[in-house]
Amino acid sequence: MSADKNSMSNVLLAARSRLLWTGLYLTDKTLCDKVHWVAQGHGHTLALLPQYIPVICDSANKAVMDLTAATTMVNIMTAGTSSPVPAPSDCATSKSSIVVTDPIDGTHDTPGVVPITSSNGSLGVDLSVDDTTAAPHILACLAAIVRVDSKDFWLSTDGGYQGPNHISKEIIEVKPSCAVCAPCAAGVLNDDFTSVVSNLRLLQDRCVSPGYSPGKSFFSADSFGNPRFKVCHTFLEPLEGMQTMDEHIEGSTGDVDRLFTFENWPLTKEKNRAELLALKTTHRLVPMVAMDVSGHRVSPYAYRRCLQGAIVELHFMFSHWGIARNKQDIYAANIIFMRVLVPPRTFSMPANKWLAPAPVVASESTTKKSRCG
Secondary structure (H helix, E strand, C coil): CHHHHHHHHHHHHHHHHHHHHHCCECCCCCHHHCEEEEEECCEEEEEECHHHHHHHHHHHHHHCCCCCHHHCHHHHHHCCCEECCCCCCCCCCCCCEEEEECCCCCCEEEEEEEECECCCCCECECCCCCHHHCCCEEECCEEEEEEEEEEEEECCCCCCCCCCCCCCCCHHHCCCEEEEECCCCCCHHHHHHHHHHHHHHHHHHCCECCCCEECCCCEEECCCCCEEEEEECCCEEECCCCCCHHHHCCCCCCHHHHHCCCCCCCCCCHHHHHHHHCCCCCEEECCCCEECCCCCECCHHHHHHHHCCCEEEEEEEEEEEEECCCCEEEEEEEEEEEEEEECCCCEECCCCEECCCCCCCCCHHHHHHHHHC
């Protein structure tokens, strides 16, 4: 059992060391200085500052040299995510304002145009140039090591969609999601998660709408008060101008994607099949890109079994939009890629015991002492 713990610890520390090389690991004290918010549609997305693009792309390339093509993050960062930032379709003449759109029903509330500022009142997003002629932006693919919380897990193929409700009026609005928390009870990775949450809050504070309050759906806490945040995945994308993540990853065959069609996509309620089929000519299905500990692609049928409760290497984009009706700023962590580092603990019957212990990762100082000893 001790050997298993040491093996888990080594895997986690090796992943941490590799992610630190990328320059976008969320514990990096300088990360907030390498990124900025850029306008995208009716909202904003976090992008790399131009001067850091060569450095970070080179660092990411070095960090993944020993991994399979499926985890080549430099390709994920640069393929399909580099594009001129489009001007909002209903943008006012003032380029320091954007239309705040309700992402649920797409309607615009009057007046519908608000400036985006940082929490200290200064302009948080540079819209002083013509967005249609702006240089391409490389979106920031942030990284963290987290545990997928066993509670609040809705990361199924259709997000547990039962039918129209007050949150999702139709299936196209559903975004499967889950909460993520600290990977370990103590040690360096637990400390890292505190920094992850702190940096996300700093980034959030740099893109706020005057008079708006932060939405309560992104950050949360468990029953003991421990912090968590929500990540989500878009499983339906418009056909025009969109790429699946397999096309972003060099050498990926996309076999998993081709196995699933609108006719056989797993649904929580089969009664919703007709609603899904109606989108066949305008949208494509996009299975989430996740790898198990052996480097195999996780089938959509196995999301819950392989991911719920697992410790994962998480890569995601950070985005923002505002809902004028409720005067709320909404933030989302959109999953780009997950890689399982430690699989979920399995429950033993009838002994009623956990077979795999929760890994305890020593602090860096403790690790150094043990090596000296």
